[in-house]
Amino acid sequence: MYKNKSIIITTILFVLLASFVFVGNSVLAQDRLILATTTSTENSGLLDELIPPFEEKFNTRVDVVSVGTGKAISLAENGDADIILVHARDAENAFVEDGYGVNRRDVMYNDFIILGPPADPAGINGMEDAGEAFVKIAENESDFVSRGDDSGTNKKELSIWSGAGIEPAGSWYIETGQGMGASLNVANEKQAYILADRGTYLAYKADIDLEILVEGDPKLFNPYGIIPVNPAVHTHVNYQMAMAFVGYITSQQGQKIINEYTAYGEVLFNPSAIKPENIK
Amino acid sequence: MEYIIEALKGAFNLIVTLDPEVKTVVGTSLHLSLTSTFIAAVIGTPIGILITKVDFRGKHFLNTILNTLLSLPTVVLGLLVFSFISRRGILGEWGMLFTMRGIIIGQVLLILPIIIALVRNAIHDVDEKMYRTAISLGATGTQQFRLLLSEARYGIIGALVTGFGRVIGEVGVSMMLGGNIKGYTRTITTAIAMETNKGRFSFGMALGIILLTISFIINYIIYYFQSGEIR
Numbered sequence: 145m146y147k148n149k150s151i152i153i154t155t156i157l158f159v160l161l162a163s164f165v166f167v168g169n170s171v172l173a174q175d176r177l178i179l180a181t182t183t184s185t186e187n188s189g190l191l192d193e194l195i196p197p198f199e200e201k202f203n204t205r206v207d208v209v210s211v212g213t214g215k216a217i218s219l220a221e222n223g224d225a226d227i228i229l230v231h232a233r234d235a236e237n238a239f240v241e242d243g244y245g246v247n248r249r250d251v252m253y254n255d256f257i258i259l260g261p262p263a264d265p266a267g268i269n270g271m272e273d274a275g276e277a278f279v280k281i282a283e284n285e286s287d288f289v290s291r292g293d294d295s296g297t298n299k300k301e302l303s304i305w306s307g308a309g310i311e312p313a314g315s316w317y318i319e320t321g322q323g324m325g326a327s328l329n330v331a332n333e334k335q336a337y338i339l340a341d342r343g344t345y346l347a348y349k350a351d352i353d354l355e356i357l358v359e360g361d362p363k364l365f366n367p368y369g370i371i372p373v374n375p376a377v378h379t380h381v382n383y384q385m386a387m388a389f390v391g392y393i394t395s396q397q398g399q400k401i402i403n404e405y406t407a408y409g410e411v412l413f414n415p416s417a418i419k420p421e422n423i424k
Numbered sequence: 425m426e427y428i429i430e431a432l433k434g435a436f437n438l439i440v441t442l443d444p445e446v447k448t449v450v451g452t453s454l455h456l457s458l459t460s461t462f463i464a465a466v467i468g469t470p471i472g473i474l475i476t477k478v479d480f481r482g483k484h485f486l487n488t489i490l491n492t493l494l495s496l497p498t499v500v501l502g503l504l505v506f507s508f509i510s511r512r513g514i515l516g517e518w519g520m521l522f523t524m525r526g527i528i529i530g531q532v533l534l535i536l537p538i539i540i541a542l543v544r545n546a547i548h549d550v551d552e553k554m555y556r557t558a559i560s561l562g563a564t565g566t567q568q569f570r571l572l573l574s575e576a577r578y579g580i581i582g583a584l585v586t587g588f589g590r591v592i593g594e595v596g597v598s599m600m601l602g603g604n605i606k607g608y609t610r611t612i613t614t615a616i617a618m619e620t621n622k623g624r625f626s627f628g629m630a631l632g633i634i635l636l637t638i639s640f641i642i643n644y645i646i647y648y649f650q651s652g653e654i655r
Binding site for chain 2: 178187205207222323324325326328347351
């Protein structure tokens with residue numbers, strides 16, 4: 145008797161399992177654009193405002209894969225993304241020069257800030273030159289947290305060190321190899337200095353005990369560019385939709401959404417394809 | 425500490441309000457884990473039985489390999505599959521990276537060794553005398569197979585449950601092969617990783633509580649059926 149029951153139950157379970165295998169793949173039919181971008185862009189919430197109008201207008205689906213800038217570029221070089229939205233100008237230029245990307249456009253910018261403990265052991269509070277601030281941190285051997293993950297933020301940090309003529313090394317220089325959020329937590333626990341993008345800092349502000357010590361240096365300027373993958377190199381990419389997205393994000397409509405987007409009560413990105421005063 | 429209280433409240437709110445994003449994420453996770461477990465079960469169970477019941481050269485070596493694969497980190501497996509299904513890889517033309525199919529391939533490969541090894545152990549534990557008696561009474565191949573299945577069913581169900589638990593809780597494969605794409609390949613675990621990275625700890629923890637609740641319900645159902653059968 146109990147054996148019959150067990151056979152029935154097993155059959156029911158298997159039918160249930162099997163039904164899961166064959167449902168839910170209908171979404172594949174739609175046109176698809178794979179956008180590789182940085183974690184800071186996606187975490188800011190901007191894309192949730194920016195993408196739905198585009199999807200509706202062009203009856204397509206934009207799949208956002210958010211990774212560090214370095215990884216986003218390598219995905220595009222492999223042909224695993226159709227378009228990238230990143231922030232590391234030198235790497236972007238190399239990407240285009242090597243023939244992987246075409247038709248790069250400026251989209252928007254924000255800025256990096258140097259955070260540190262309120263006690264400020266290296267005494268950099270209010271300095272105007274980010275390079276000089278880094279020199280003081282290094283001379284004082286105060287703890288400094290680096291992303292160390294080849295992201296746009298990490299590339300910017302390294303360019304400031306090399307600009308200041310310093311090769312950071314030693315027990316005070318802590319490489320986490322993790323994202324911005326995780327690295328901010330490490331810096332907070334160790335009460336260390338860190339270079340961060342403003343958006344992520346604002347998201348974490350309430351939970352961490354670090355303050356903005358240096359800001360406003362032109363070196364801390366953080367421009368974002370958009371680049372479709374070259375269809376001559378990767379024949380399968382959705383180039384037409386990628387160009388439509390470039391058109392959209394640099395249009396009045398797209399730039400207006402960027403200009404008006406706020407989070408935590410502050411403006412996070414400034415449009416750069418169209419000057420704010422020309423946005424209608 | 426306050427995270428945990430906030431998370432409990434958050435999880436409760438997300439469940440009672442049937443938050444649409446949470447619903448999608450939970451649906452994706454269930455769909456992926458059940459599909460992967462089903463496919464791995466269909467492939468793995470017969471292999472587990474064959475490995476135990478059929479003698480062949482290199483059996484010990486195969487078993488050692490199998491046991492080694494049990495400690496395969498998800499990230500390593502993710503990387504391996506990534507290199508195959510990336511556009512630069514051998515299977516690149518199929519465009520499976522950042523799709524459900526990509527994740528399923530990775531998850532099936534992840535739990536196949538687990539299911540094979542546990543089924544092997546379950547079959548191994550079946551009373552040898554009874555099996556021999558059945559053969560001596562002239563049981564056909566199909567009858568032998570059915571006898572084994574029915575005698576080892578608790579062990580086999582245990583293998584599937586373990587496999588399911590492994591895939592629904594893993595993050596490496598889903599993140600690397602699925603890309604955590606909103607509304608498509610975002611699972612409970614990749615959403616937890618992302619929310620934590622954003623600084624929304626309580627939301628991440630709330631999702632964790634939901635995951636454990638789902639797992640609890642599934643395990644409870646299975647345990648209920650099993651214990652109901654015990655004489």
